[in-house]
Amino acid sequence: MGYNKKSNAELLALKEELAAQYAAYKASGAKLDLSRGKPETGQLDISNELLTNMTGDGDYISTDGFDCRNYGILDGLPEMKRIFSDLLGIPAENIIIGGNSSLNLMYDSIARFMIYGVLDQTPWAKLDKIRFLCPSPGYDRHFAILESMGIEMIPITLNSDGPDMDTVERLVSSDESIKGIFCVPKYSNPTGITYSDATVTRLASMSTKAKDFVIMWDNAYALHDLYEEGDVLLDILSESARFGNEDRVLYFTSTSKITLPGAGISMLASGKRMIDKIKQLIGVQTIGYDKINQLRHVKFLKDADNVRQIMKMHAAILRPKFNFALKSLKEQLDGLGIAEWSYPRGGYFISLDTMDGCATLVWNLAKEAGVTLTNVGATFPYGKDPRDRNLRLAPTYPSCEELKLIMDILCCCIKLASVEKLLAKQR
Numbered sequence: 001m002g003y004n005k006k007s008n009a010e011l012l013a014l015k016e017e018l019a020a021q022y023a024a025y026k027a028s029g030a031k032l033d034l035s036r037g038k039p040e041t042g043q044l045d046i047s048n049e050l051l052t053n054m055t056g057d058g059d060y061i062s063t064d065g066f067d068c069r070n071y072g073i074l075d076g077l078p079e080m081k082r083i084f085s086d087l088l089g090i091p092a093e094n095i096i097i098g099g100n101s102s103l104n105l106m107y108d109s110i111a112r113f114m115i116y117g118v119l120d121q122t123p124w125a126k127l128d129k130i131r132f133l134c135p136s137p138g139y140d141r142h143f144a145i146l147e148s149m150g151i152e153m154i155p156i157t158l159n160s161d162g163p164d165m166d167t168v169e170r171l172v173s174s175d176e177s178i179k180g181i182f183c184v185p186k187y188s189n190p191t192g193i194t195y196s197d198a199t200v201t202r203l204a205s206m207s208t209k210a211k212d213f214v215i216m217w218d219n220a221y222a223l224h225d226l227y228e229e230g231d232v233l234l235d236i237l238s239e240s241a242r243f244g245n246e247d248r249v250l251y252f253t254s255t256s257k258i259t260l261p262g263a264g265i266s267m268l269a270s271g272k273r274m275i276d277k278i279k280q281l282i283g284v285q286t287i288g289y290d291k292i293n294q295l296r297h298v299k300f301l302k303d304a305d306n307v308r309q310i311m312k313m314h315a316a317i318l319r320p321k322f323n324f325a326l327k328s329l330k331e332q333l334d335g336l337g338i339a340e341w342s343y344p345r346g347g348y349f350i351s352l353d354t355m356d357g358c359a360t361l362v363w364n365l366a367k368e369a370g371v372t373l374t375n376v377g378a379t380f381p382y383g384k385d386p387r388d389r390n391l392r393l394a395p396t397y398p399s400c401e402e403l404k405l406i407m408d409i410l411c412c413c414i415k416l417a418s419v420e421k422l423l424a425k426q427r
Ligand SMILES: Cc1ncc(COP(=O)(O)O)c(C=O)c1O
Pocket: 037, 100, 101, 102, 103, 104, 139, 184, 189, 218, 220, 253, 254, 255, 256, 261, 262, 266
């Protein structure tokens, strides 16, 4: 029976039962973490070869004969570009290989637009007001970049097929101060949705009042399918080229969750004019990124087909965890009318919405029972969830045994918080 159909007496009895369960969990002294979207150790082991595959016997020479121990090659080894190009269907000449973090490339891109402007436009820092559209729930580190640079964030509802495009089109066509949008288009962090073809085409073709409007296309989970048949994302670069808008798109990804987070290889792609401009500016910032790491990755990853095999190994580790977490939510919460959650087919997260006004209470209850959840509000601009209901669950890092206890504690906390909320309403 749905909790909202229960009488006051029934809710009070339920509260007593749940409070006893909760007290037992609390007394068990658990110390568990569901907050971190990190690969587990077994996934890291897949890439152990990276730690030893540069033996020094001439391994430092790239396919075109370049000695990677030395300075040179600003925009990345051709063989590293080839792998990304084959995987993502982006021409190699549109790609810049970066350092160990795509987030770093995103930060630098926004910083460059602030300082130098987008192509030949006025630097954003010289304008009175700069605003960005932020599909939400979204990735807190995108919001942190914008907030740190004083860029005003406008939340946009993220639907199951992408951002609410009617609102996006209405805003960008009428407001010159709106300079961009941050997107995680595939297995979005945290809801797991993938943008539909129609959404990608609308983003690629829409007319914007700002001539210097950019789409920050963070395809961090491009290859991170959990099941044999993955979601298919329309290629925004070729799509925007059809409308002459290819320089509007800044396309990012990395091998952070293919090889080793923090020690992988990142990539930025865009239209030719934008890539040339970025190369010119990066050339001032660095003589070149770490080519030894690129070479190490090329030796390990080999080619696009082998990368796809590696991703299957990751999926084999992650799938049971996602399936278990989802089964647990279904068994414990389905039909109660107190929570809704996503069924992602890839990526690293499950997004769960509690009843309005309950997420903070759930977070606090879980914390006291020893389970750390991602901060409430983290998935919204300025850390403020307007309905206090979204929780980002990251089931990848804990072991299967830990996950079982975590899900039991979490479900108990959700039930308890919901009962308290409903009782407060009845008062
Ligand atoms: C959407 C998204 N983008 C980027 C990153 C970080 O990428 P990188 O390690 O390449 O900086 C993450 C990490 O969780 C992410 O979820």
